[in-house]
Amino acid sequence: MAEQQQQQQDGYQIDIGNLMAYDPQHQFQSIPEKREDLVKECIAHATKLIQAVADTLFSLPSTEDATGPIVPLPPPITKLPREKPLPKPAPPTKWEVFAKKKGIQNRKKDKLVFDEQTSSWKRRYGYDRVNDDNDIPIIEAKMTDEVGVDPFAKRRSEKKQRVDKQEKNRLHNLKEASKVGALPSHVQLAATALPITGTQAQPRKVSKDELQNVAGMAATSTASGGKFDKKLAGEKALKHDKKYRKFLPVVEGNGAGSLERQQTDKILNNIMAKNSHEIFNVSKAVDMYNVKSDKKRRNQQGKSSSISSKLKVKKSPYKNASKGSTKKGGSSSNRKSK
Amino acid sequence: MLRIKTPKSLRAKRELEKRAPRLVEFGKKTLLLHGTKTSNVLNAVLTEIYHLKKDNAVKYSRRNDNIRPFESGGETSLEFYSLKTDCSLFVFGSHSKKRPNNLVIGRTYDHHIYDLVELGVENFKSMASFSYDKKIAPLIGSKPFFAFIGEGFENNDELKHLKEILLDLFRGQVVKNLNLAGLDRVYVCTAVSATKVLFTHCALRLKKSGNIVPKMELVEVGPSMDLVVRRHRHPDESLRKEAMKIAPELTKKKEKNVSKDPIEGKIGKIYVPDQQVGNASLPFKPKGLKRERREAKEAKIEANNQSEKKQKDESIKDSEGEAIKPVEKKRKKKKDDSVDNAV
Numbered sequence: 001m002a003e004q005q006q007q008q009q010d011g012y013q014i015d016i017g018n019l020m021a022y023d024p025q026h027q028f029q030s031i032p033e034k035r036e037d038l039v040k041e042c043i044a045h046a047t048k049l050i051q052a053v054a055d056t057l058f059s060l061p062s063t064e065d066a067t068g069p070i071v072p073l074p075p076p077i078t079k080l081p082r083e084k085p086l087p088k089p090a091p092p093t094k095w096e097v098f099a100k101k102k103g104i105q106n107r108k109k110d111k112l113v114f115d116e117q118t119s120s121w122k123r124r125y126g127y128d129r130v131n132d133d134n135d136i137p138i139i140e141a142k143m144t145d146e147v148g149v150d151p152f153a154k155r156r157s158e159k160k161q162r163v164d165k166q167e168k169n170r171l172h173n174l175k176e177a178s179k180v181g182a183l184p185s186h187v188q189l190a191a192t193a194l195p196i197t198g199t200q201a202q203p204r205k206v207s208k209d210e211l212q213n214v215a216g217m218a219a220t221s222t223a224s225g226g227k228f229d230k231k232l233a234g235e236k237a238l239k240h241d242k243k244y245r246k247f248l249p250v251v252e253g254n255g256a257g258s259l260e261r262q263q264t265d266k267i268l269n270n271i272m273a274k275n276s277h278e279i280f281n282v283s284k285a286v287d288m289y290n291v292k293s294d295k296k297r298r299n300q301q302g303k304s305s306s307i308s309s310k311l312k313v314k315k316s317p318y319k320n321a322s323k324g325s326t327k328k329g330g331s332s333s334n335r336k337s338k
Numbered sequence: 339m340l341r342i343k344t345p346k347s348l349r350a351k352r353e354l355e356k357r358a359p360r361l362v363e364f365g366k367k368t369l370l371l372h373g374t375k376t377s378n379v380l381n382a383v384l385t386e387i388y389h390l391k392k393d394n395a396v397k398y399s400r401r402n403d404n405i406r407p408f409e410s411g412g413e414t415s416l417e418f419y420s421l422k423t424d425c426s427l428f429v430f431g432s433h434s435k436k437r438p439n440n441l442v443i444g445r446t447y448d449h450h451i452y453d454l455v456e457l458g459v460e461n462f463k464s465m466a467s468f469s470y471d472k473k474i475a476p477l478i479g480s481k482p483f484f485a486f487i488g489e490g491f492e493n494n495d496e497l498k499h500l501k502e503i504l505l506d507l508f509r510g511q512v513v514k515n516l517n518l519a520g521l522d523r524v525y526v527c528t529a530v531s532a533t534k535v536l537f538t539h540c541a542l543r544l545k546k547s548g549n550i551v552p553k554m555e556l557v558e559v560g561p562s563m564d565l566v567v568r569r570h571r572h573p574d575e576s577l578r579k580e581a582m583k584i585a586p587e588l589t590k591k592k593e594k595n596v597s598k599d600p601i602e603g604k605i606g607k608i609y610v611p612d613q614q615v616g617n618a619s620l621p622f623k624p625k626g627l628k629r630e631r632r633e634a635k636e637a638k639i640e641a642n643n644q645s646e647k648k649q650k651d652e653s654i655k656d657s658e659g660e661a662i663k664p665v666e667k668k669r670k671k672k673k674d675d676s677v678d679n680a681v
Binding site for chain 2: 017018019020021022023024025026027028031035038039042043045046047049050051053054055057058059062065067068069070071072073075076078079080081082083084085086087170171174175185186187188189190191192
């Protein structure tokens with residue numbers, strides 16, 4: 001900075017980091033008409049400026065190299081914008097958060113481990129590794145083992161599950177990182193399927209069978225049912241998936257009569273089996289029984305309380321109390337019957 | 339659902355990592371391209387700028403119909419090319435009746451246009467038209483000097499902007515160490531009028547001068563041209579603020595009083611202030627520390643001292659060296675204290 005100030009006294013602003021000198025005070029007495037003269041004057045003045053830069057540059061402490069003296073340059077004073085935003089620190093993964101909480105420290109492990117079974121050094125992970133499950137040809141059965149379960153297949157599926165789980169965790173951590181914008185530069189998160197917007201359904205991939213069906217329908221929709229159509233090379237005859245309709249023989253032969261009987265029996269059985277629980281409806285039967293018994297009782301009571309019913313019709317406000325008592329008794333009996 | 343997409347080959351991975359944002363950036367790459375029409379002059383200007391920056395530039399030769407950097411919607415394909423080629427500087431040439439020999443120089447931040455300057459090219463002289471000793475011809479990728487002349491670069495808003503862009507365009511990579519033997523080129527820019535800038539490129543010849551600093555000599559090697567500023571667009575203020583950010587890791591202050599030792603590790607020096615035992619509060623109050631008595635005693639001592647000082651002052655005036663001595667002793671004591679603490 002001291003040097004810069006010194007240079008500013010001279011009238012020049014010098015930025016050694018950019019090897020730049022600027023003279024803000026220079027003014028032409030009269031701009032020469034010819035461009036060549038103007039350029040000449042500019043270069044003459046530029047030489048002065050460059051000399052001023054060189055004065056400070058060559059006075060910096062230098063180290064000798066085979067190709068020439070090397071000088072440490074100070075950082076540039078003129079601030080210029082960056083090209084890209086600053087890289088963001090990635091957020092800690094779920095494991096890192098957990099490890100920090102528990103105080104788990106990452107320790108370096110050797111790549112090679114001594115394998116006692118083969119008495120040789122083997123990789124800790126990867127191909128031909130130590131304690132590889134795949135190397136064990138026999139798994140001893142235990143009392144707790146389930147019958148009919150292949151232990152090898154079980155082990156394989158367990159391994160697959162662990163791998164899948166790890167992949168899921170990895171995706172989760174990457175998603176968290178992408179939220180902050182700290183995704184590693186070589187990783188991208190791509191959508192596997194486009195989200196369905198509105199009512200528009202995904203365009204489905206047409207299967208081979210479906211195509212065959214459609215082609216078959218087109219082929220048979222001629223008058224002859226496609227019988228006389230030209231077949232393309234390699235085109236196969238149509239498949240007929242459904243059963244052809246079969247009729248029973250008209251004349252009863254040896255076993256034919258029984259065949260028809262069997263058919264009807266089958267249908268009847270089917271119906272009966274389906275509705276067998278409805279043949280005798282218990283609740284309905286009980287209801288009917290109750291109603292019948294009720295009717296019977298009512299008929300018997302109706303003969304004794306016929307007077308009271310007549311009284312009821314002739315109901316009038318000026319009847320005296322003694323009559324009302326008889327009416328009451330009648331009404332009570334009536335209620336009972338109900 | 340999301341799928342993790344990673345490059346299939348290591349080479350692709352390396353290429354992606356090269357493009358990732360980094361704390362300390364390398365030099366910016368330049369993209370040169372032109373619009374629907376270009377004049378001969380402009381073709382030559384673009385190729386020569388490409389030659390000047392050949393180590394760090396991409397030149398497109400096809401016509402581009404839909405690039406209009408100053409208009410909204412006209413920058414989309416430019417930004418796409420910037421992303422594709424990983425260039426953050428672009429020089430776009432176009433020629434029309436309204437704006438003949440039009441050169442748009444712009445910068446991008448995060449592959450979006452940051453700022454723009456539109457220049458008209460006049461009095462262009464190509465490299466081929468200069469004759470000079472080819473031995474001093476500047477090498478590709480050498481660190482250039484810049485000479486800016488004229489008050490316009492400070493007072494005039496447009497030229498100030500142009501100065502920054504020209505510096506960014508030609509300065510190349512920011513280096514920490516510089517080989518002085520490799521200095522061989524100078525860009526000279528002179529503000530002739532309020533809008534006109536004379537731009538020329540010179541080779542540098544170092545001549546012996548008798549002392550350490552050699553004598554500089556400039557030889558014009560071209561291209562040389564007059565640049566007339568037409569339109570320009572400053573960066574958005576918030577964008578500018580973000581683009582000017584410096585990583586906090588790089589601006590850390592030097593840590594004081596902490597040193598590192600290969601055997602002991604981190605060592606800190608602690609300077610303990612005077613403990614001031616006299617002011618410490620005690621659980622009981624001894625009679626001797628009672629205030630009145632103490633103050634009376636101090637007053638008595640002071641009275642004695644003052645009479646002594648008067649005598650001493652006279653002696654100090656005679657020899658200043660003696661007066662400084664007691665201070666030095668105190669300092670030494672302090673240093674001993676600090677060492678004890680450190681151990």
